[in-house]
Amino acid sequence: MKMKHSVLSAALLGAALSLTPVVSQAGIPAPQVQDGQTMPSLAPMLQKVTPAVVSVNVSGVQVSKQRVPDMFRFFFGPNAPQEQVQKRPFRGLGSGVIIDAKKGYIITNHHVIDNADDITVGLIDGREVPAKLIGSDANADVALLQIKAKNLTQITVADSDMLRVGDYAVAIGNPFGLGQTVTSGIVSALGRSGLGIEQLENFIQTDAAINSGNSGGALVNLRGELIGINTAIVAPSGGNVGIGFAIPINMVRNLANQIIEHGEVRRGVLGVSGRDLSPELAKGFGLDTKHGGFVGEVTPDSAAAKAGMKAGDIIVSINGKNIRSFTELAARIASLGAGAKVKLGIIRDGEKKTLNVTLGEASQVAEKGAAELHPMLAGAALKDGKGGVEITDVAPNSPAAVSDLQKGDVIVGINRKKIRSLNALRKALKDKQGAVALKVRRGDAYLFLVLR
Structure with a gap:
């Protein structure tokens, strides 16, 4: 027994000696070699890819408004405010991926930069650069940033339609603000939907560990090609349980191209x-x-x-x-x-x-068509907007005007159900009887309007 233990110890020691890192002239560890064969490692691929993955730091002020009830305004006299304003500063951290080094374009998630007043990108070499928001799509949770900096590294983009369940996947991001972190796994499933995470869902599922702060980071294949943007996890215990989701890069690329060309997403419609x-x-x-x-x-x-x-x-x-x-x-x-x-x-x-x-143009309902959704919407022109259905116009003295709807309002809910698109609004109002409560975003405030 002792002899076997000694032999095993000697073997392990020999392996340890043979795996001692050898530093090349460039100062980069040379590939590890054992028994004349190079040991498998993701390091060479990651040395090329990780400079293209950045941290995204955001800050801003969350403004919320609440109507002061009539009874309280009565007690404080005619000069009492009609609304109570609350401002809460916030900070957030996520990840991003450089897709165009020359133009400084960076892809991240919409929820990472949502409501941010200041966005700063942290590069792997320690530089911190202010970023500009070019555009975003809340329904697909995609945002495009731009920075001005030299010596950037962009990532190579793969064809996510060619993915197969079982393909290896590597997630790169900045979880919990720890700094750049790499985890690995496989593609667990494709085409995941019905999760209630986003309005548009067609996720890659992976068991590569994804945690808070990974949002907007890269999911790559073993060639270091970008296959998806890490977005969400299933975390009933608050931590990673091996079920993470990424938006396929083909979908992200289509949306980013629209934002670059038009400054916004002009969604196609099949009908x-x-x-x-x-x-x-x-x-x-x-x-x-x-x-x-x-x-x-x-x-x-x-x-x-x-x-x-x-x-x-x-x-x-x-x-x-x-x-x-x-x-x-x-x-x-x-x-x-x-x-x-x-x-x-x-x-x-x-x-x-x-x-x-x-494909047709993004959903838009003219004033006449709005009446088909609900009689009290007659006179309102609607279209898919940021996070809901935007009211682009209201005819004077129309039922929509009587309902207190205003140009620029965004319908975000009906009877406590979230609404993020015209299609969802149409389904929610179909065969509805009686009064309907619309949750409307007006500027920075939220209010409920009742359609009778």
């Missing part, structure tokens, strides 16, 4: 509503496939209608890439710009077909 293709539906239609989006309704004069799509069609692919659910379909379409041309693979009456579709 269909539906549901995931369930096993029951697949069996009822006599289909072999169990993945796709079932089209329940096609909006008249929409991009889908013009392309010849019909209710009952089953969408199974976009531009030759299979889709897993209707939610994934919606997220992929929404990340494409208005006017984008796409090929949709569908199944109709058991036969496979391809439809060429030119």
Whole structure:
């Protein structure tokens, strides 16, 4: 027993001696070698990639306003304030990824920079540089920053549509403000949706450890190519449990390009509503496939209608890439710009077909169309806005004006349910009976307006 222990100890000692780092002339540790073979390591890849991952520090003042009840204003006289204003300073920390070194473009999450007055980017070499917000998309949780600095390193971008479950993945970010940290794992699942994290969900799931502060950081493959932007975790105990989510880089890249070109996201619209293709539906239609989006309704004069799509069609692919659910379909379409041309693979009456579709412009409801959502919205022009449905105009003396809706208001909720898009507003108001309470963001304040 002692002899075996001694032999084992000697073997371990020999291994330790053979693994002693050798420093190259450049001052960088040379690859470790054992028995004449180079030991596998992520270090060479990370030496190239980590300079492209930055920390994002934000600060600002959270302003909230509450209406002072009439009874209190009565007690304090006619000069009593109608609103009580509270200001609370805040600081936050996240991560970001340099995607264009020449122009200084950095991708991060919208929730990292939301409401920030000052944004500072920390580079791996210790420099701290002020950043400018170019634009963001709250529904997809993507934001684009820009800095002015020399000697930046940009990351190489992969094709996230080529990912497979089981591919290795490496997460890089700044968790808990500890400084740059690297964790590794695999791609656990693709096309995750229905999580209630964002309005548009088509997540890469990974077991690479992601924690607070990792948001906006890089998820890369073993070649050091960017495959996703780390966004959220499932953390019932408050810490990492091996279930993290990243936004696919193809989706991020489409949105970033729109922000760069237009200063905002001009979302493409297909014009269909539906549901995931369930096993029951697949069996009822006599289909072999169990993945796709079932089209329940096609909006008249929409991009889908013009392309010849019909209710009952089953969408199974976009531009030759299979889709897993209707939610994934919606997220992929929404990340494409208005006017984008796409090929949709569908199944109709058991036969496979391809439809060429030119996506319409982002959802916008004119004054006449608003009345179809609710009679008391008549006279309001609506469109998808930042974090909700923006009211772009209100006709004088219209029902919308009587309801106290104003130009610039953003509808963010209905009867305590969050609303982030016109499509969600349409669904929430469908077949609603009686009074409806709208939660509206007006400037920095929130108020409830009742539609009767």
